[in-house]
Structures are given as C-alpha cells and as structure tokens.
Amino acid sequence: VQVNALTVQQALETALAKILQRRVRVTASGRTDSGVHALGQVGSFVAETSLSPDQLKRALNGSLPTDIRVRSVEEACPGFHAIRDARKKRYRYVMSDAEQLDVFERRYVWHVWMALDVAAMRDAAGCLVGKHDFASFQAAGSGRASSIRTILDLTLERDPTAHHRIVFEVEADGFLYNMVRNILGSLVLVGRGAKPIGWLAEVLRAKDRKLAGPTAPAHGLTLLRVDY
Amino acid sequence: VQVNALTVQQALETALAKILQRRVRVTASGRTDSGVHALGQVGSFVAETSLSPDQLKRALNGSLPTDIRVRSVEEACPGFHAIRDARKKRYRYVMSDAEQLDVFERRYVWHVWMALDVAAMRDAAGCLVGKHDFASFQAAGSGRASSIRTILDLTLERDPTAHHRIVFEVEADGFLYNMVRNILGSLVLVGRGAKPIGWLAEVLRAKDRKLAGPTAPAHGLTLLRVDY
Numbered sequence: 001v002q003v004n005a006l007t008v009q010q011a012l013e014t015a016l017a018k019i020l021q022r023r024v025r026v027t028a029s030g031r032t033d034s035g036v037h038a039l040g041q042v043g044s045f046v047a048e049t050s051l052s053p054d055q056l057k058r059a060l061n062g063s064l065p066t067d068i069r070v071r072s073v074e075e076a077c078p079g080f081h082a083i084r085d086a087r088k089k090r091y092r093y094v095m096s097d098a099e100q101l102d103v104f105e106r107r108y109v110w111h112v113w114m115a116l117d118v119a120a121m122r123d124a125a126g127c128l129v130g131k132h133d134f135a136s137f138q139a140a141g142s143g144r145a146s147s148i149r150t151i152l153d154l155t156l157e158r159d160p161t162a163h164h165r166i167v168f169e170v171e172a173d174g175f176l177y178n179m180v181r182n183i184l185g186s187l188v189l190v191g192r193g194a195k196p197i198g199w200l201a202e203v204l205r206a207k208d209r210k211l212a213g214p215t216a217p218a219h220g221l222t223l224l225r226v227d228y
Numbered sequence: 229v230q231v232n233a234l235t236v237q238q239a240l241e242t243a244l245a246k247i248l249q250r251r252v253r254v255t256a257s258g259r260t261d262s263g264v265h266a267l268g269q270v271g272s273f274v275a276e277t278s279l280s281p282d283q284l285k286r287a288l289n290g291s292l293p294t295d296i297r298v299r300s301v302e303e304a305c306p307g308f309h310a311i312r313d314a315r316k317k318r319y320r321y322v323m324s325d326a327e328q329l330d331v332f333e334r335r336y337v338w339h340v341w342m343a344l345d346v347a348a349m350r351d352a353a354g355c356l357v358g359k360h361d362f363a364s365f366q367a368a369g370s371g372r373a374s375s376i377r378t379i380l381d382l383t384l385e386r387d388p389t390a391h392h393r394i395v396f397e398v399e400a401d402g403f404l405y406n407m408v409r410n411i412l413g414s415l416v417l418v419g420r421g422a423k424p425i426g427w428l429a430e431v432l433r434a435k436d437r438k439l440a441g442p443t444a445p446a447h448g449l450t451l452l453r454v455d456y
Contacts, residue, residue, distance in 0.1 A: 061328075066331070066334055067334070069331050103294070103297050108332070
C-alpha cells in the first residue's frame, strides 16, 4: 500500500471490501518493487464469508482490473501467515543481448547492450548455490536480522526458441532486499568480460555490498512461486 | 494518420520531420487496425539527406517513442512503393484456451473461454490454401476490386512450450480487409465444436460474408513480414 500509487495490495483490498462488505487487510508473501512482475504471489487474509473459495476467486476476478488476476483461493490453517510461513521462493530474471530492443519485451526484459558470455556467467553463479551470507548482495541499509540464506536451485540459459533471451531462475529459502537484482547486476559484469569468473566468489566472501555490481533494473524480474 | 489517436505513421513522420527538417509523408505496406501489432511493417518515403540508411535508422530510434522501433532502413529503387510492390505478407494470430487469462498475454492473445480442438481447426483450414475468392471473409462494404487472393502457407499449432497458446500463421499474396480476423472467428467455431470441419469449405464457396463466423478481436493479430 502506497499513498501515491495504486498497488496490487490496494486493488485486492478494494475488491475484497466490495465483495465482503467490510475492510480486509491482505498480507503478501513479501513486497515486490515497482516494475517487478509476479506470476505466483501469495497473499493471506482473514474473512468470514459464506462464499466458497472458488466463488470468492470468481468474484475477485470479476471486480479486479484486468492486469491483476487471482489464480487460486484456498482455505488456510488457522494462524497461517503468508510471510512467516513461506518455506521457499522462486524468481526469474530475463535479459536480452539482442542488437536491438524488441518493443514487446521492453517491460519484461533487461536489454543489455553487449553480447553476454552465458557460460561464464553460469560458472560464476555456481558459487552462490548453498547456504551463504549474502550481505554483499543486500541493498544498503535494509538491516535484516541475518543475511544468511540458502540458494536451493539456480539456472541460467539462453531461451532455445529466442536465442537473445537469457533466462535466470533462482530458488531460495528466502531473499534479502534487492538480492536477485544485485546478483544479476554482478553476473552481467562477468558476462560482458569486465570481471573474471572467480570474481563473484570473492564478492560473496567479502560480505560487502560496495564490492558487488550495480542493481539490475526491476522490470526483468518476476516472482514465480512461493512454497509453504 | 488519424485525428484523435497517435498512430505509428504520425510518430514516424514527426521523427522524420525533426531529423530531415522538412515534412515527409510515409506510405506503409497497408493499414493495421487499432490493437493489431506489427513486428515487420514496411514503410517507404522520399527524402534528400546526407545521412546513410544506418545513421537515419539510429536517428529515428533516438527520437521515436520506445514502443516503436525501426529495425532497418534501406535505400529503395526509384519508384518503389510500399503498398503496390508488396509480393506477399505473413500474419500471426495467437489464441489461448487456458482456463484463466494470463495477465501478461492480455494485449497479445485472444482468450477463448472453451477448449479448442486444434486438429479439427487445422483440417478445416486446409481448404483455404491456394487461390480462392475470399469474399466470405472480407469485411462488409470494403469494396476492393477483386476478392481473389492466394494463400501460400498456413499453419496452426499449439505452442510446445506453452500448450494453452494456439498459434496460427498465414502467408498470402495479399489480404482483404479483416480477412485474417474473419477466418479466425470462423475457425474457432469449428474448434469449439459448434460447426463441423467441412463447414469452412462451404462458407468459402458461398462467397457470402453473412455465412462466416464473427470477426476475431484485433489484439491477437501481428503482421510478421512483408516481402517485395
């Protein structure tokens, strides 16, 4: 919820208020920055209603704007909390090193104006998998209690049907603020040849945000899934 | 060029006027309706300039809005005309029969709210290939001299990586007004089981727009290519 912009949370709460005739607060699994997309965001709320989960889903999709869809409504155990109970999350980040921007991709793909060495980026990223202190990739001043997270899966590949599209996916038990975008900004330095493959492991070990690359733009990032 | 809407042609002419310091009229290979997309539209214009084609391309992309890109600028033979000299065009139309609309597809894919029998649609569409009078699929009152066109290629397949997406492509020596959208609107009646496979051939033979199905929405259609 923001004062000056219509957020997904506000749209959901407005639709729920209309359907349930009372004010309902929605808790999402986490915040996504402006420009970041979501295919599988999860939100929880408490409501008394005679509607079945499926009826509620249809009512919500009937009153939400067309750029927000509820894919599923399920009854949760008492005390379920969308942030606290999340076990893992999966994000996708898409880059392009095409010579020219594709207008249909401009809001979903980070266009990098140099050919990227994807094999080098993949080799560099290998060091991130597992349990590490990701302080180097945490936005300055975000101050979480611990910056230790476990990356469970990480893939980086060119799209076989559109070779210029480079698709990065990462799954972890949790993410620090801007962590995916900071990893990507650093990986692109390796892909462009500005940094050697081993540099990323050094950055990780240093636990110093100042040593990592710049933050990749928000619009290439999509929250794919949250598991509970 | 329209009075009440900013068109691609207007944007191009504005950018060209800025670069060339004089009013230039752009002729496109054909009109695309509002909501229709283009990956490979071709436009021609006459201009005296010391800029190379590639310099002109870069200057245009520097002043056009980001949802319009010039992919290539080439010098044409004297007398070249983007409409008259077109030998063939290729269009793509994308439908989805997913249970739920994907928000990222909402401006590019026609969402049909019923499972479609793609094999039946493909069989039905077979009769369209070749040289025929397509009067049944021409928008009423468009009054071209002849409604005879030759369909050179036609494919209809589910996207192997996203099974709910049904991709139709068609190439012809020319298209009547709304021809692709009218063919699709009819094919979907076959795909839904509302009409038998042989019905499309009957509609084609009848040369009567009233017998064909409704016009499919514009936003599923993309002009892929124009050949000269």
